[in-house]
Amino acid sequence: MANEKICDGDYVLIYLDARRTYMIKMQAGQTFHTHKGYLKLDELIGKEYGEPIKSSLGIYFATLKPALTDYIMKSSRNTQIIYPKDAALIVMFSGIGPGSRVVESGTGTASLTTALAYYVGPKGKVYTYELRPEFQKNAAKNLQRSKLIDHVEMKSGDVTLGIEERDVDAVILDLAVPWLVVPHAYEALKPSGILVSFSPTIDQVVKTTEALRENGFVFIETIECLMRTMQVERGKTRPNTMMTGHTGYITHARKILKPPVQETPQVSPQENTVAQEEPLEQEENSEEMAEEETA
Numbered sequence: 001m002a003n004e005k006i007c008d009g010d011y012v013l014i015y016l017d018a019r020r021t022y023m024i025k026m027q028a029g030q031t032f033h034t035h036k037g038y039l040k041l042d043e044l045i046g047k048e049y050g051e052p053i054k055s056s057l058g059i060y061f062a063t064l065k066p067a068l069t070d071y072i073m074k075s076s077r078n079t080q081i082i083y084p085k086d087a088a089l090i091v092m093f094s095g096i097g098p099g100s101r102v103v104e105s106g107t108g109t110a111s112l113t114t115a116l117a118y119y120v121g122p123k124g125k126v127y128t129y130e131l132r133p134e135f136q137k138n139a140a141k142n143l144q145r146s147k148l149i150d151h152v153e154m155k156s157g158d159v160t161l162g163i164e165e166r167d168v169d170a171v172i173l174d175l176a177v178p179w180l181v182v183p184h185a186y187e188a189l190k191p192s193g194i195l196v197s198f199s200p201t202i203d204q205v206v207k208t209t210e211a212l213r214e215n216g217f218v219f220i221e222t223i224e225c226l227m228r229t230m231q232v233e234r235g236k237t238r239p240n241t242m243m244t245g246h247t248g249y250i251t252h253a254r255k256i257l258k259p260p261v262q263e264t265p266q267v268s269p270q271e272n273t274v275a276q277e278e279p280l281e282q283e284e285n286s287e288e289m290a291e292e293e294t295a
C-alpha cells in the first residue's frame with residue numbers, strides 16, 4: 001500500500017462524491033481530466049493524503065489514500081470478482097492471519113487474492129492457481145498496483161489436476177467445479193486446515209458439500225450474505241431501494257485426519273439379532289444424556 005505522503009508513482013483515490021471516485025496513478029507533469037475540469041498531478045505530489053485539490057474549473061476534490069476495498073472495486077476486471085462483503089466473510093471463515101500460507105483458485109481478476117495477500121502479510125504466502133494466462137497477466141498488474149504481489153506466488157495450470165503445496169492453513173476456491181478440487185485440497189491442507197468455497201449456484205454447493213463429506217471434512221456449513229446499504233438523511237433514513245440480490249454462497253469446512261479403516265467384527269446372524277433386541281445400553285445412554293442436559 002502507499003506511503004502517507006503522496007509520491008510520484010503512488011495511486012490516489014480522487015473523490016468528488018460517492019458515485020464519482022477515480023483511482024489514478026501520480027505521474028509528474030501529467031493532468032487528469034474530469035467533467036468538472038482537469039487536475040494537475042504535480043500539485044498533489046509531496047502533499048499529505050486528505051488534502052483537497054482544486055480543478056481548472058475551481059471544483060474541489062478530496063485526495064484519499066486507497067483502502068483495500070478501493071483496490072478491489074477499482075481493479076481492472078476480466079472475470080466476475082468477489083466483492084468486499086463476501087471477501088470479508090471468506091477471510092474470517094478461513095481463519096487466516098499474518099503469516100498464513102493459503103492456496104487459492106482461480107485467480108481471475110485477483111480481487112480475492114488482493115484481500116488474502118493483505119491479511120497474510122509479508123511473512124505469509126498466497127499460492128494462486130489460474131488456468132488462463134491472459135487472466136493471470138491482468139491479475140499480476142492488479143497485484144502490482146496494490147503493492148501486494150510479493151505476498152503472492154502466481155501458478156499456471158488446472159487446479160483440478162492437483163495442488164503442489166502441502167501443510168497449508170487454508171484452501172479457497174472460486175471456480176466452476178470446486179468439488180473436483182476437494183480431494184486435492186485435502187492433500188494440501190494441514191490437519192484441521194480450513195477449506196472455503198464460493199459458488200454462485202446451489203447445484204455447485206450441493207456437489208461441493210457431498211465431496212467434502214466424502215473426503216474427510218467436517219463442520220461443513222453454507223451461508224449467503226445479503227447486504228443492504230442505507231440512505232441516511234434526517235427524517236428520511238431507510239434502506240436504499242436498490243440492492244444486489246445475490247452474489248454467491250460461501251461453504252466452509254475443516255479437514256480431519258481420516259480414522260484408520262476398521263475391520264468389521266465377524267458377527268453371526270444370531271448374535272446380531274440378540275444385540276438388536278437388547279435395549280438396556282440404549283436406555284443407560286439416554287439417562288446419561290438427560291443428566292448432562294439437566295446438570
Ligand SMILES: C[S@@+](CC[C@H](N)C(=O)[O-])C[C@H]1O[C@@H](n2cnc3c(N)ncnc32)[C@H](O)[C@@H]1O
Nearest residue numbers: 081082106108109110111112130131158159174
Ligand atoms: C470467477 S473467476 C475468479 C475470480 C476471483 N476470485 C476474483 O475475485 O477476482 C474464476 C476463475 O477461475 C479460473 N479457473 C476455472 N477453472 C479453473 C481450473 N480448473 N484451474 C485453475 N483456474 C481455473 C477461470 O479461468 C477464472 O479466471
